[in-house]
Amino acid sequence: MLDYTPKEYIQRSALTINPAKTCQPVGAMYAALGIHKCLPHSHGSQGCCAYHRKFLTRNFRDPVMASTSSFTEGAAVFGGGSNLKTAIKNVFSIYNPDIIAIHTTCLSETIGDDIPTYIMSSQIPEGKLVIHANTPSYQGSHVTGFSNMVRSMVKYLSVNSKTPNGKVNVIPGFVNPGDMREIKRLMKAMGAAFTMFPDTSNVLDAPMTGKFDMYPKGGTKVQDIIDAGNSLATLALGSFASSDGAFELDKKCKVPARVLKTPIGINATDEFLMAVSKLTGMAVPEDLEEERGQLVDIMVDCHYHYHGKKVAIFGDPDLCIALTDFAISLGMTPKYVLTGTPGESFENEIRDMFNAAGIDGKVKALGDLFTLHQWMKEEPVDLLMGGTHGKYIARAEDVPFVRIGFPILDRSVHSYLPIVGYKGAMRIIEMMSNALLDRQDRDAADEDLELIM
Amino acid sequence: MAKGQVTDILEERKEFIQCKSNAGGLGLKCEKDSVAGSVSQRACVYCGARVVLNPITDAYHIVHGPIGCASYTWDIRGSLTSGPEVYRNSFSTDLREQDVIFGGEKKLAGAIGEIAERYSPKVIFVYSTCIVGVIGDDVEAVCKEAERKYGMRVIPVKSSGFAGNKSMGYKAACRALLNLMETNSTTWPRQSEKLTGVNFLGDFNLAGEIWIISNYLKRIGIDIVAKITGDSRCEEIMKAPEASLNIVQCAGSMTYLAKEMEDIYKIPYIKVSFFGIEDTRLSLMNIAHATGNKDAVEKAKELVFVEELKVKAKLEHYRKRLEGKRAAIYVGGGFKAISLIKQFAELGMTTVMVGTQTGRPEEYEVIRGMAVDGTVILDDSNPAELEKFIREKGADILVGGVKERPLAYKLGIAFCDHNHERKHPLCGFEGALNFAKEVDLTINSPVWKLRRHHL
Numbered sequence A: 001m002l003d004y005t006p007k008e009y010i011q012r013s014a015l016t017i018n019p020a021k022t023c024q025p026v027g028a029m030y031a032a033l034g035i036h037k038c039l040p041h042s043h044g045s046q047g048c049c050a051y052h053r054k055f056l057t058r059n060f061r062d063p064v065m066a067s068t069s070s071f072t073e074g075a076a077v078f079g080g081g082s083n084l085k086t087a088i089k090n091v092f093s094i095y096n097p098d099i100i101a102i103h104t105t106c107l108s109e110t111i112g113d114d115i116p117t118y119i120m121s122s123q124i125p126e127g128k129l130v131i132h133a134n135t136p137s138y139q140g141s142h143v144t145g146f147s148n149m150v151r152s153m154v155k156y157l158s159v160n161s162k163t164p165n166g167k168v169n170v171i172p173g174f175v176n177p178g179d180m181r182e183i184k185r186l187m188k189a190m191g192a193a194f195t196m197f198p199d200t201s202n203v204l205d206a207p208m209t210g211k212f213d214m215y216p217k218g219g220t221k222v223q224d225i226i227d228a229g230n231s232l233a234t235l236a237l238g239s240f241a242s243s244d245g246a247f248e249l250d251k252k253c254k255v256p257a258r259v260l261k262t263p264i265g266i267n268a269t270d271e272f273l274m275a276v277s278k279l280t281g282m283a284v285p286e287d288l289e290e291e292r293g294q295l296v297d298i299m300v301d302c303h304y305h306y307h308g309k310k311v312a313i314f315g316d317p318d319l320c321i322a323l324t325d326f327a328i329s330l331g332m333t334p335k336y337v338l339t340g341t342p343g344e345s346f347e348n349e350i351r352d353m354f355n356a357a358g359i360d361g362k363v364k365a366l367g368d369l370f371t372l373h374q375w376m377k378e379e380p381v382d383l384l385m386g387g388t389h390g391k392y393i394a395r396a397e398d399v400p401f402v403r404i405g406f407p408i409l410d411r412s413v414h415s416y417l418p419i420v421g422y423k424g425a426m427r428i429i430e431m432m433s434n435a436l437l438d439r440q441d442r443d444a445a446d447e448d449l450e451l452i453m
Numbered sequence B: 001m002a003k004g005q006v007t008d009i010l011e012e013r014k015e016f017i018q019c020k021s022n023a024g025g026l027g028l029k030c031e032k033d034s035v036a037g038s039v040s041q042r043a044c045v046y047c048g049a050r051v052v053l054n055p056i057t058d059a060y061h062i063v064h065g066p067i068g069c070a071s072y073t074w075d076i077r078g079s080l081t082s083g084p085e086v087y088r089n090s091f092s093t094d095l096r097e098q099d100v101i102f103g104g105e106k107k108l109a110g111a112i113g114e115i116a117e118r119y120s121p122k123v124i125f126v127y128s129t130c131i132v133g134v135i136g137d138d139v140e141a142v143c144k145e146a147e148r149k150y151g152m153r154v155i156p157v158k159s160s161g162f163a164g165n166k167s168m169g170y171k172a173a174c175r176a177l178l179n180l181m182e183t184n185s186t187t188w189p190r191q192s193e194k195l196t197g198v199n200f201l202g203d204f205n206l207a208g209e210i211w212i213i214s215n216y217l218k219r220i221g222i223d224i225v226a227k228i229t230g231d232s233r234c235e236e237i238m239k240a241p242e243a244s245l246n247i248v249q250c251a252g253s254m255t256y257l258a259k260e261m262e263d264i265y266k267i268p269y270i271k272v273s274f275f276g277i278e279d280t281r282l283s284l285m286n287i288a289h290a291t292g293n294k295d296a297v298e299k300a301k302e303l304v305f306v307e308e309l310k311v312k313a314k315l316e317h318y319r320k321r322l323e324g325k326r327a328a329i330y331v332g333g334g335f336k337a338i339s340l341i342k343q344f345a346e347l348g349m350t351t352v353m354v355g356t357q358t359g360r361p362e363e364y365e366v367i368r369g370m371a372v373d374g375t376v377i378l379d380d381s382n383p384a385e386l387e388k389f390i391r392e393k394g395a396d397i398l399v400g401g402v403k404e405r406p407l408a409y410k411l412g413i414a415f416c417d418h419n420h421e422r423k424h425p426l427c428g429f430e431g432a433l434n435f436a437k438e439v440d441l442t443i444n445s446p447v448w449k450l451r452r453h454h455l
Helices: A026-032 A048-062 A071-077 A081-095 A106-110 A117-122 A142-157 A177-189 A222-230 A241-252 A266-280 A286-301 A317-328 A346-356 A367-378 A390-399 A421-443 B011-016 B045-053 B067-071 B097-102 B105-119 B130-136 B137-151 B166-184 B209-218 B234-242 B251-265 B277-291 B293-324 B334-346 B361-371 B383-393 B404-411 B428-443 B448-452
Strands: A037-042 A099-104 A129-133 A168-171 A195-196 A234-237 A257-260 A310-314 A333-338 A362-364 A383-387 A401-405 B017-019 B060-062 B124-130 B153-157 B197-204 B224-229 B243-250 B269-271 B326-331 B348-356 B376-378 B398-399 B413-415
Touching: A026 A037, A026 A099, A026 A142, A026 B067, A026 B124, A026 B404, A037 A048, A037 A081, A048 B045, A048 B067, A071 A081, A071 B130, A081 A099, A081 A117, A099 A117, A099 A142, A106 B130, A106 B448, A117 A129, A129 A142, A142 A222, A142 A241, A168 A177, A168 A241, A168 A266, A177 A195, A177 A286, A177 A421, A195 A222, A195 B277, A195 B334, A222 A241, A222 B097, A234 A241, A234 A266, A241 A257, A241 A317, A257 A266, A266 A286, A266 A317, A266 A421, A310 A317, A310 A367, A317 A333, A317 A346, A317 B017, A333 A346, A333 A367, A367 A390, A367 B269, A383 A390, A383 A421, A390 A401, A401 A421, B011 B017, B045 B060, B045 B124, B045 B166, B045 B251, B060 B105, B105 B124, B105 B137, B105 B383, B124 B137, B137 B153, B153 B166, B166 B234, B166 B251, B197 B209, B197 B251, B209 B224, B209 B293, B209 B428, B224 B234, B234 B251, B243 B251, B243 B277, B243 B398, B251 B269, B251 B334, B269 B277, B277 B334, B277 B428, B293 B428, B326 B383, B334 B348, B334 B428, B348 B383, B361 B376, B376 B383, B398 B404, B404 B413, B413 B428
Parallel strands: A037 A099, A099 A129, A168 A195, A168 A234, A234 A257, A310 A333, A310 A383, A333 A362, A383 A401, B060 B124, B124 B153, B197 B224, B197 B243, B243 B269, B326 B348, B326 B398, B348 B376, B398 B413
Antiparallel strands: B017 B376
């Protein structure tokens, strides 16, 4: 279907074709779902809320609850204040969450709605909370929205009450609930006391019980986010999604921040565990050393499956950065790396990796999949990695494709199984290796088909 | 109206919900904006316009706004094509902060230019999103200028999200279609020169459905002039004014267009539904009669006889497996809900709850007339209400769209997508069989037996 994509690179200044990102509010909604008993609230037209819920539902295959201010012409002209106040009253009376997390939309931002003032003049039942994040859709991307909502959690909730709790805060970044579970498992294995927020595990990967829970068991407790102001440090996993929240904690509560890569791949996982070890004074336990050893064993066993292969990677910046690093450590050549999210630092970080590894590659922030496709037509790669929308390019160019990142709309189970940590690295290797070998099997002449590979 | 029985429901929502009883009562409240703060399942004006126009396969659809509206609607419709695939790409202006401050007209003109110069398409649709309505871009002027400059149709779709609900978007799309039909307004024949064919309005070729119906019509000797809009080309829509009859399937989205075309082009219309055996039979016969062609009537009788015979025995197999099961329905429009109630009845099932996002008063009246006593009828519902009534009424299956699927699954009941994500054609005789198969496959899946709280 993309056969009209021309090979020669066309300079475009106005037109985006086949985006590699979406807008802020959906990221904010996802982050807010990671607070226990929180109802995300979309302050804008009801279409926004419906789209975000659908988008997340398609990715996670679980119910996604959120309410909307249901803007009409009147609200667009006179401001959305009365809609928001009515919404807050209605949400607490019928859906009864502990906390409402409001995010804005391009519409409410542009008409200049002053959310804090509206919240102040709303009736909020005793013991209930309302927080908000500004998430204009015309800035950044869904990752920015996630980051902004995390920062708002800190702004509104976290307090340094001068009672150190000895915990490490972990901000996991825009990753799947399965990854959040894995990060928690690693923290527990390290014997570290910690608070992770947000935490969508057991919200968007909740078990089937025959009962619909508006607020499933999971999500970080509000009390824990408040107490995050007393922690000894914050580890922000992924600079794009998590660093703003961590810096806000530093600014507001004097909790020092450390920004790390999303722990995808062996190096990034090593760094993460070493950072935890350094903060807590706990040694990396035998179990995790064993897992690492297994991972290296796997990397030895099948390095010839992927060594020297050229790979194109697209998706969210934190994922792309970690994945590029991992691919290089596997002896692969990340030829093209592209994110839809804007950010010069993204291009610089990837370029540094290219330079260090002597790779002649291309990188682009605020790019779209049309550009990626053109690059791949100019000089083909052996493997494409990214979200579901890459399937069009994979098909057009007949390139093996590994689905990784957000969103994945045409496969399931991805949100349950981690790609972070040593276990996640094993899974990524399995996915990449299998994709390459399946292709080799498919294309092999009868006489070349091998049993043992 | 059994108001007293409804508990845990938002006070403002009570008039939107009814429990059918013999006592009769007031009409259901509907066609109103959603209550602020509800977890509504509804979408916006833009969404309505986009789903109607997107299936036009050779048009370039530019979404003018920040990236979200374009990315959420990128190839999600499930409309199949027999040719061009342009419509499956996402084109947008991806408005950034600077554009919002200084206006997006320049960027829009640039985006149109970048398409026009490279691909010289016949038609570009430009969708306005919320923000465009607020920052005051004169989209019409930009489109007009582009038409002049490039000599092609550049049609604005007035679909700012806040300007109403999805139904308003359907209207905006219909106006854009009328605009497209005007393209050859100086040349289209007057009434005396009408073609004998019909336009098929309101089928979007999900899972290839329009191909099934086109085939039926062909077999009874009726040509389709324009498919609106499933698997359509811009050219055929421009020709639509020449047709002698409009047949309207998705009445929710297309009645407005049919009425306008009746007014402007003097084309009469009839409503049809190809969901379920009964409605398919009635619709085919009605179409044949409406064309006034005796030959067509005879052929239609024959087709119905043959096709019914083919599927009836097979349907009996499913009927045995489904008899007595209870169905809950929550779909977009009222007309589809009505067809579904009949279809479940054909399978020996009872509909215990029926709701729509944008049903109209007259449709709710029909539903009330068909429903058995005790059936819950609701407009613009939310998950809490759906859960409550599904549980109270002991439904075995929910029919709905994307957002309803995981809800049903979490409740441990079966689900059938009768929306964009249907996997098999559900229309016509073979569609009725597919529907029965799907319902059986999900209701009688062994997975429901594994559901328990403790080992």
